[in-house]
Ligand code: ADP
């Protein structure tokens with residue numbers, strides 16, 4: 481089997497006395513649209529945050545593209561092509577959609593920044609490149625018409641699209657989405673899922689946490705069920721739907 485794009489091995493993350501992630505292991509294969517499901521409090525979001533580098537696991541290993549990433553800071557993980565989407569922070573709500581994308585472009589390193597300071601012409605060239613990339617991403621996710629709109633004026637679903645667009649500015653190989661269509665109206669939710677499909681066809685992998693079983697069963701190709709901080713079972717949607725342990729712990733009879 482090919483090296484999995486993401487491998488989680490015996491990961492533990494505790495908060496005080498709570499073992500939010502308690503020895504969790506699984507692999508995500510490239511090209512396979514994979515969902516992480518499980519009851520509230522199962523540890524899904526904590527695990528995603530650990531994968532994205534927001535908190536270092538207390539134990540275990542996380543490999544992306546075959547290389548250890550656990551313990552690396554988020555920007556170093558992003559630089560390798562793994563990114564998680566985030567809510568638009570308060571301070572960016574008064575910026576336009578285009579500006580939100582521009583500030584999401586990966587930062588130049590200190591050395592490169594020094595180069596740019598010495599050669600102002602390259603700064604303009606760099607900015608033009610970022611704008612070009614932002615326009616391309618806006619086209620991909622169908623937000624071009626909102627380019628100059630303030631982020632605060634977007635609908636809930638459009639904000640989710642903007643979160644995705646900001647992640648795409650980093651040219652990721654794998655995008656982690658924590659409930660990308662939660663609270664989004666069904667029409668826009670379908671649109672978001674179709675945009676994800678389009679990006680998958682271009683070779684971007686997605687791994688999502690989703691509680692809407694309709695979405696998971698219809699759209700995803702592989703499902704990992706998490707329960708009490710661990711992987712309970714995994715399988716194709718049909719197997720998961722029929723699995724008695726899943727029905728007991730999650731689907732509820
Ligand atoms: P899920 O996303 O599956 O609903 P979470 O990862 O959010 O689960 O939460 C798993 C457990 O960890 C819960 O008991 C939750 O209360 C706890 N938890 C999550 N984040 C924190 C935190 N920052 N501090 C303390 N406890 C937390």
Ligand code: MG
Nearest residue numbers: 524525526658
């Ligand atoms: Mg959660």
